Amino acid sequence: MSSTPIFSTPPPPPPLPHANTTRSSTTLHNPPPEKIAILIDKSKSLNHLNQVHAFLYRHNLHDHPILNFKLQRSYSSLGHLNRSLALFNKTQNPNVFFYTSIIHAHTIHNLHHLALLFYVQMLSQNVFPNAFTFSSILKSCPIEPAKLLHGQAIKFGFDAELYVRTCLVDVYARGGDVVSARTLFDAMPEKSLVSLTAMITCYAKYGMIDEARVLFDGLEERDAICWNVMIDGYAQHGLPNEGLLLFRQMLNAKVRPNEVTVLAVLSACGQTGALETGRWVHSYIENNGIGINVRVGTSLIDMYSKCGSLEDARLVFERISNKDVVAWNSMVVGYAMHGFSQDALRLFKEMCMIGYQPTDITFIGVLNACSHAGLVSEGWKFFYSMKDEYGIEPKVEHYGCMVNLLGRAGYLEEAYELVKNMEIDQDPVLWGTLLGACRLHGNIALGEQIAEYLVSQNLANSGTYVLLSNIYAAAGNWEGVARVRTLMKESGFEKEPGCSSIEVNNKVHEFLAGDLRHPKSREIYEMLEEINGWLKTHGYTPQTDIVLHDLEDAQKERSLGVHSEKLALAFGLITTKPGTTIKIVKNLRVCADCHAVTKLISKITGRKVVMRDRNRFHHFVNGLCSCGDYW
Template identity: 40%
Template sequence: MAVMPAIIPPPLLQLPPNPRTLLLEKCKSLRDLRQIHAHLIKTGSFLHHSTFENILECSALLLPNSMDYALKLFDQNPQPHTEAFNIMIRAFILSRFPTNAVLLFLRMLASSIKPDKHTFSCILKACSRLNSVEIGKQVHAYAVKCGLACEDFVLNSLIHMYASCGDVFDARKLFDKITERGIVTWNAMFAGYFKVESWQEVVTLFHDMLALGAEFDEVTLISVLTACGRLGVLDLGQWIDVYVHENGLQSNQNLATSLVDMYAKCGQVEKARNLFNEMASRDVVAWSAMISGYSQWSQCREALKLFHDMQISGVEPNEVTMVSVLSSCAVLGALETGKWVHSYLRRKQLKMTVNLGTALVDFYAKCGFIADALETFTKMPQKNAWSWTVIIQGLASNGRGEEALKFFSFMLEADFQPNELTFMAVLSACSHAGLVDEGKRFFHSMGSIYGVEPSIEHYGIMVDMLGRSGLVQEAYDFVIEMPVKPNAVIWRTLLASCKIHKNVEIGEESLKQVVKLEPKQSGDYILLSNIYASVGRFEDAVRLRNQMKEKGIRKTPGCSSVEVDGVMHEFFAEDSAHPLWKEIYEKVDEMMMRIKEAGYVCDVAEARLDAEEEEKELSVSHHSEKLAIALGLLRSTPGAVLRVWKNLRVCRDCHVATKLISKVYGREIVVRDRNRFHHFKDGFCSCNDYW
């Protein structure tokens, strides 16, 4: 019978004598680690603490999914040295368990193991991750006790800890004590100011850096460019741009994106776009920076077009992108795009953050969908003062002033502190709803109860509220007695009230004052001209229009848009540029005939001044919003809501006519003019004829 040869296990390859070299060269998996660990135990090498620490480092820091093995090793060692604790603390931080790192540090102190500078550096990072300046201060005190607080390594970590926790005062005290600061130290200080949005401090610190001739890197420049964008410091941003190109740093995508963002926020949108186009690759941050720039500077059509290009490129949008897109949709009334964004958020199950939820509420409110705005607001998991302000303003501008004031009460009950923007929304609600007494009470309580000093904008809303309600003389007296000098907007607001209530005397004084401040605004002359026309002083009205021509002041034409089948159609008064203009004018004639049967009487004071007497009624019937409504009735599904956008304030005649059109044709018509929304239904308007 043949004898089988003995089966000899394969050797552990050719093992180098140094345990650290062995681990780095041969250990590629947990299985390898176990095999090497067994080999070191067999050879007796594992008993030496440095070998133990090599194994521990490999399992805790170098191999994936081996942290449990490292914990078992560490717990089995009855007397781990400082380096072993450092390895485990560092591993917990890298694994995003900073609390465990702090607990292990406490265990280290309880075991009377002396920490070194690396221990303090690591545990301070854990404090930064936990955003706990309280624990950080205790660690700082212990570092002082150990005589290690002045070590550069520890000092840099202390500055970073204080700065990242938002305590820039203590961070700066330590920073100023260092005589020789490296890039890491400077950047830690920049990061602290960045976190608390102390943009001026970032710029000032960079100037100090330049004056000292200190070295900086791309991380520094990104912080400074962000500050330049927030402050509008274009000259420094341009200096950095030159430096970047002279030193060949434009290939750094984060730096290139920061340049795009800086130029966009400083209003140099075209320069930003050129840099954006030159980028070899663009991530979501770059796309968002450019879209945000367009949105910020009211180039909303360009923002939405670029968002469309972003979708084609296959780059997934983030929260910043969506907020900017929703803001542009709100300005343009781009309902379908905004709804698509909301649908996208649901489909991708993206987290509804405060900023995103507030942007959605604002979008729906500014598109006249106040029910959707309320539903979105109610479903927001978290809200801030700005969220409450947006819904209050949305309710106010959609003719629900009393409900807006209820939400202000809910805001206070929820323990949110109102700010100056909140009071602008609250006072607007009072103004649009004719709640004069309430408005006066809120205005006087701003400073005395809530510590918010009224600004020129608050005074302007008060003038609007008084004048709109017919208290034109009181509004004028209010302007004269204001503690701040009235600006053009204040006088223009008073002039608009004079137009509503046909007050010629105060209207003339208002125009006189506003022309001193802004002499080239056509709307101001038109308002007084319309006041003259409304009281039959047509010669004065014509004289004022002639003065405009002599001064080269051109009237801003009224323009209305209506959305039909997802396409926006734009009209001017007496427009014949639309392909369906014949059918539109036939529909207008039918509309005017039917509403006359319902009691409509044309207000010829709203006609062109140069129109002949017999043409005045026809001129009024061809206002831009009537043409837009006519197309809506022609091309939309019966019963569908018509949505019209107008660049100027709705005139009195069109307001009366639209109420009757909504009744005669059984349609809801939503008109968004320069000031607010008008929801017309069954012959009534949400503004209660008070706008």
């Protein structure tokens, strides 16, 4: 590498002022280099550092190796890499400390390529690295060059140094090479908090949550970073309840949450529908100086929307100053998932009029809004405008919205053609959506055709078989149901169990169909008996045609009566005050029978019930649902 400066040399710094020669200003009159070095280290502003630099020029100390080195390092730490680099390039025969400093300066500015070039230049000048050189260059280094540097560290005998080994573990962990990271980690005789955090991060990121938790539990001391990594790992890998429990342990351990913490916790709250916990986090944010910036505000909007409180989501949205398109998207998506389609479309038009450029996420919200309202022509218009007006190539999610829109509206052939002719890879979720539409409209022939195609292309999953079973069961074809169940068993698939959750007194309670594990099971089933009496009085007839087994009607009724959402509803009725809104989250689509029952319960009890299923929100009030029975 040439020694020609990469950046031009800056003009000489301004001279020190000579006026007002007081006792404090004369302390710089030929002081020893050690005092000047201390002055450089204490410099907190570019102006102050420039004055010291000018003093060195006037007193012919600008080539002093220690002072030059400290100036170079200080300019870099203040964010002025060009000045630091100019000093380095004027240094005669820089030693390993100068090289390590300039390498570190480029690394912290994410200029990894240039940092590597300086490392190569150093070796070409027969200047050998030390442990700090490797720890500096490995920080945030991409994994491929890091592998080469690992070899260099072994060659120079620094690979066993604690700082170097910690950086190597971090590099391999960030790069996804879990085996190499673990091998290095296990061989460390002394494990630092940084190396432990790196390993926890790597297991959590790649779904090895149990392994990460073992390491986490083994920590003698835990800083906020460790807690954040573990909580976020749970939230990102479908274990939000565990994340919320760990958050409570973090608070009990007197570790102060920060912005990263609250973002992870809000995500977990949104997944479980833990509204009261989310509100507590919101209050904590406002009372502890974290601040509601755009990022935190957007997370609050997302949490409140997913927890069923669209009013709170809108209040947060209105309070965010300098909204970005992500904040607008969150509000559009929030309205759409609650079925408030016209509000979502109005907000979309408003953001476009103000001048925001829609993104692919914006159109997911807009197309979902059309889907929930059956707005077929509007949906096609938005779908085509993505590419024609905004240059956004539709992704599988957008095709999924269109298939859902067309399928629910009964345009099965159009949906089928759209999936067959799309220009992206085939996706089993899309076919599953279309199969669900076949079940909804009783199109057995097309359903069988789709299912056979998915099996032949190895795209079938448990949902494929369950939906086909639904189609056969709805038509009373029990032989077909039995055949599909046999195929499902032979393929090793298991039906995803329905699970409903409800938050009461800041604790999330989960129920499976027929669940008897809850401490209040006796009271819950007593309430179910009472509910059944109410329903019969109001002329309710169980929708036994949705049961997937060839059973007697009485057995089918018993099967329907213990669905997970009914258990959650009964639990809500016995544990909350009369008039309180009941909020339920289900992992699957709410069945037609549970939908009909919940409408009646809202009328009988005068309670509002908000239920989030896999597709959307349902707001049950006085015997009616916000979906208009279209879902």
